[in-house]
Amino acid sequence: MSVDVKTVKRVAHLARIAVSEEDAQRMTGELNAILGFVEQLNEVDVAGVEPMTSVTPMEMKKRQDVVTDGSKAADIVANAPATEENFFLVPKVVE
Amino acid sequence: MSDLTHLTISAARAKLRAKEITATEITEAYLGAIERANPALNAYIAVTDDKARAMAKASDARLAKGEGGSLEGIPLGIKDLFATEGVHTQACSHVLDGFKPRYESTVTANLWADGAVMLGKLNMDEFAMGSSNETSYYGPVINPWRRSSLQTTVKPTIHDGGGGFVTPGGVEQSRSYDNMQLVPGGSSGGSASAVSAFLCAGATATDTGGSIRQPAAFTGTVGIKPTYGRCSRWGIVAFASSLDQAGPIARDVRDAAILLKSMASVDPKDTTSVDRPVPDYEAAIGRSVKGMKVGIPREYRVDGMPEDIEALWQQGIAWLRDAGAEIVDISLPHTKYALPAYYIVAPAEASSNLARYDGVRYGLRVPGKDIVDMYENTRAAGFGREVKRRIMIGTYVLSAGYYDAYYLQAQKVRTLIKRDFENVFAAGVDVILTPATPSAAFGVADEDMAADPVKMYLNDIFTVTVNMAGLPGISVPAGLDAKGLPLGLQLIGRPFEEETLFQTAEVIERAAGTFQPEKWW
Incomplete structure (x- = not known):
């Protein structure tokens, strides 16, 4: 399988990365090189093989449903580019 | 010291x-x-x-x-x-x-x-x-570390005419380094x-x-x-x-x-x-x-x-x-299939993990005309070429219609x-x-x-x-x-x-x- 410039632009939008026409052209070639490389996986007979979900056979650890942390709103917003009264500020999303 | x-x-x-x-x-x-x-x-x-x-x-x-x-x-x-x-x-x-x-x-x-x-x-x-x-x-x-080559110099034995002193010759090796x-x-x-x-x-x-x-x-x-x-x-x-x-x-x-x-x-x-x-x-x-x-x-x-x-x-x-x-x-x-399988699994996981860098909670923010534009500009300016390449591959292999052909196949090969x-x-x-x-x-x-x-x-x-x-x-x-x-x-x-x-x-x-x-x- 290979991708064209139109698909690359669609994927870039899905990934929320702005691309110029020139970027999209370059990426099309690069992505096709990688997709060409991974194509060989189709030779492998995977009939009856389960897809891997975990490398180590282990049961997911569960925690008690209790509050162990909190009251650190100032820490949480400390690195944000724009905040007000411990809220993250973003451009207007509802009219 | x-x-x-x-x-x-x-x-x-x-x-x-x-x-x-x-x-x-x-x-x-x-x-x-x-x-x-x-x-x-x-x-x-x-x-x-x-x-x-x-x-x-x-x-x-x-x-x-x-x-x-x-x-x-x-x-x-x-x-x-x-x-x-x-x-x-x-x-x-x-x-x-x-x-x-x-x-x-x-x-x-x-x-x-x-x-x-x-x-x-x-x-x-x-x-x-x-x-x-x-x-x-x-x-x-x-x-x-730099590349180097061994230089071999052969020195002749020098006999001093009268006093019987001899300076022995021999092979000397030294490394000469390449500045690359x-x-x-x-x-x-x-x-x-x-x-x-x-x-x-x-x-x-x-x-x-x-x-x-x-x-x-x-x-x-x-x-x-x-x-x-x-x-x-x-x-x-x-x-x-x-x-x-x-x-x-x-x-x-x-x-x-x-x-x-x-x-x-x-x-x-x-x-x-x-x-x-x-x-x-x-x-x-x-x-x-x-x-x-x-x-x-x-x-x-x-x-x-x-x-x-x-x-x-x-x-x-x-x-x-x-x-x-x-x-x-x-x-x-x-x-031989490990590397191609890796280049599906790793970018797929990366595309998901790196979704958090959106200019809202930490790091760089590049303004845009609306919130999606802000996300796209931030990520375009903030990620380098290789990272973008991998996010793109990951997003593609996980996108509708391709998941089974790429990601699922790679995870089976991984097994x-x-x-x-x-x-x-x-x-x-x-x-x-x-x-x-x-x-x-x-x-x-x-x-x-x-x-x-x-x-x-x-x-x-x-x-x-x-x-x-x-x-x-x-x-x-x-x-x-x-x-x-x-x-x-x-x-x-x-x-x-x-x-x-x-x-x-x-x-x-x-x-x-x-x-x-x-x-x-």
């Missing part, structure tokens, strides 16, 4: 405990070495002088009272991927511009609890995506370069496809990627969560064992952290390998592999056989890769010996690699299988190639049998010796 930087961790530990040296002295020696070397090597992207001095002072106070942990007063470098409270943590990406976490990663917290001193943050490929440390926002790291800058490998290139150039006693690193073992091999250092689940991933910037593992890079096998003992733990904050006590890895060093079964996988003999690497591999086999190990030929038939190893271990093989990399260190801005991303990916051909199967792997320096560059051998073990790796690696180290670059910086 500068000699203090040449002490191994085990030697420095003994001198600190015996009060022959102080933590402040050794820390100052490293800070001075960093100041002199960093303009040439670019291994550190942030030096935490004040913090280092304060930590060293506290260590000296504990040592004076006869107290202190297993790493008391030992100065370490920390890869920029580890969250360090109040200190530069950006995974060497522009998208995390200015990020200073309010928390400490579990691995670094373990090191500080054992008394280690932080010298600063180390350069790396952006988000650990790369094999040459050239994708860093902070520029490439330079390998302290070489990469230290990646993604933990800053860690490997700093350890090799004596800019820290040891360093933390991480390995998703070979990012500890490949740079260790390129710099003549020891690097171990432990079993998946051995070190907590909490507070480590995520790349591909099912593959990422932390581990140390050190100057010898014993130092790597000392560091891993401290870094590893059982952590309730990481649900994939395994509930097993951490063994005393150092105790494994010096144990005989007599009777051990060492597997040699035929699939690791690849086309175009340099003769030096084949010769090194044969030398490694001979050393282990001489030490009493039994050498057996084995087959890991799905080896087969792991099964290959399980079959070999079930047949009684204790450890597998392979080359660590298909070449020695290459040049900065190598044109072939820049032209084709897949060429760069092939660097991980021998290491990536281990991540796909979640196994432990160690890279140990085993010799120099014809151009005087270090080469490493890799040992792969059963899950949670890191002790076997340290034990076997030390046998190789004892035979091969340790390697230091000629200082030019």
